[in-house]
Amino acid sequence: MRILAFSAILLVIGGFYWKKNPATTSQAMEGRPKNIILMIGDGMGLAQVSVGFANNGWKYSLESFPVVGFQKTIAANNLVTDSAAGATAMGCGVKTNNNVLGLDVNGVPCKSILEEALENGYATGMVVTSSIQHATPGAFVAHRVARNLYEEITEDLLYSNIDLFIGGGKQFFDRRERDDRNLLDSLRRKGYNVYDYFNNELSTVKPDVSQKFAFFTANNQPLPAFQGRDYLPMATKLAANFLEKRSDKGFFLMVEGSQIDWSCHANQIEPLYSEMQDFNKTIEQVIQFASKNGETLVIVTADHETGGLGLNGGTAKMLSPKFTTNGHTAAMVPVFAYGPQSELFRGIYDNTDIYHKMRAAFGFSEN
Template identity: 40%
Template sequence: MIYRKYVKPVLATGIICILFGCTNEKDKKEITVDNEPLNVILMIGDGMGVPQISTAYYFGDREANFSQFDNIGFHQTADKSSLITDSAAGATAFATGKKTYKRAIGVDQDTVPQQTILEYLKGQDYLTGLISLTTITHATPAAFYAHVKDRDMHDEIAEQLTNAGVDFIAGGGRKYFKDRKDSINLFDRFKGSGYNLDTTALTNPDYDKRNAFIISDEGLPSKIEGRKDFLKDATLKALDYFEKNNKPFFMMVEGSYIDWGGHAENEEMLVSELEDFDETLGAVIDYVRSHPNTLLVVTADHETGGVSIGKYYDTDDTSGKKTEVNDRVKVYFNSDQHSGELIPVFAMGTGSERFRGIYQNNEIQHKMMDALKNE
């Protein structure tokens, strides 16, 4: 199907042009590439810097899927309030194209709500999806649909999600929709809006409805706690859902617990979460290669842990003598907090060449919008 949608198909725009003249050709361009819609997939490995990605090359038993990218850049993470950002300000920059203060969700530094790329594309008749391992009201996914002054306003964020019209939702956070201080059951609102809702398992989507899979009270378990392939499975189900509905889509997928591994200074957790993210990435790359009119962008909001990959030593229990093991490495943590490292950006598909170089984190949204408008 050839799908065509103008950026601003509004009668008032035409009237203004007649009265005053219009010189902004950018607004009149179509969201098409070769007369087809451009799908956008944004994958965010929360807390994922170059050292975290490097673990895929030292601890994995296969070639890392990051090796499949030719278009690679870096972004600078500082926000309006701090050189060391958080997930809220970082994701808000990705979603709105504007830097803001730490802890802000979908608002600028004056707490004024800003339209997100997800909301904009909803207005262009795109399907939308959000997948996270944490509660779906957590900072990263929330920044794409909510507008609050502080990331901990989970009850308000959850209520805004029920009105956001996101077509495919998968993650945790049951308690913010059901066990609320105001005693309102927001799951009833989902059902009243025609959602296929499952609060216990990631089941097959209903292709004729919007779908919400909110399957744990808080976040899902980590990999070392027994989580299976939720991230990959949810992503594949979302892609299948979008394809069956034969419409363009925007989807954000968050590998949330790479960040948590850094905060916990837990090598096993970090390595296993990065491996899970890389496996999901491989499935998405397969989709992009078979659907060339898709833009895939992979990045992180910040690095967590000040991680480095260094020498591994065996220590003699009796003498305490350390001996370097030449065919092994170890993950070292500088802290349990975020760092100010430059963050890599990997891009593939239509418009991916825009993501080369070094730029500010909010430029990622601008580059995605430019690709959508085929500038």
């Protein structure tokens, strides 16, 4: 009798712990994220991700992501999307035509997740390895019929009130062809501390969180990683720490490994290796931040695949990659999610659902 009672107590205690521990874990996953970091590897299909693994001893930061999905990348007017339509789909939740930024197929502006977060009192930022006016970042702040309207996109960026941006494209602010305005002065008047690679080292800049923050890494396009560009991990860490202090509500940060795409357009494998290494280090920084912070949803995905890359044999250390095109392809691209509400990103869905899932994670009401 005594033994039976003792066993019963053990069972109750055991049951309590068995129930309690998974519940604690899933509660952490079920809460709303305060922050979302969306990381876009431009042109980063599954083969590019595999190259990242292979070049790193078959290890990569993405292995710590518990949730994996796939997104369909088709544009409104083309099976094969470009970065403008792809980023508009993910940023705004609408399918649009290639070449178009932040407008639907009828030319009506759509509000991006970044713009909505800003309106709701969140801090917002973008860190890229292209010019800050390029297609992917452009789709989050600009509304233009063509992605190459860089000076007009600069004006949209200026009036967006984004809290932080780091990337190239300084010349579209201060050496304009459309007008002779110096929009760097306009940035300062709007409360930005403005830095550039020529006069400042990003590693020694101490951002003042009472001001907005702009850092230019190039006049136009930053160098590729294989030629020495290495700021993305550091800039991303700086951005997350800055935005965390900038609003009590939380933040939205978009980070782009822009030149994964360019190395694949060029059908060059060595530059792709270094871009994937750079992106790996950046993801590591983000995971370090998110695991410490505990309230950050991290999504890593791509806008499309570039190069039709095949991994045709070779050895574990030395791949034998082949590109089938110097353009983009329609292959689905992977989505990796980590942190609160990451479960939303399981499965197969349209690129526009990335936007809807991020809104649902933040708890923004349906329009």
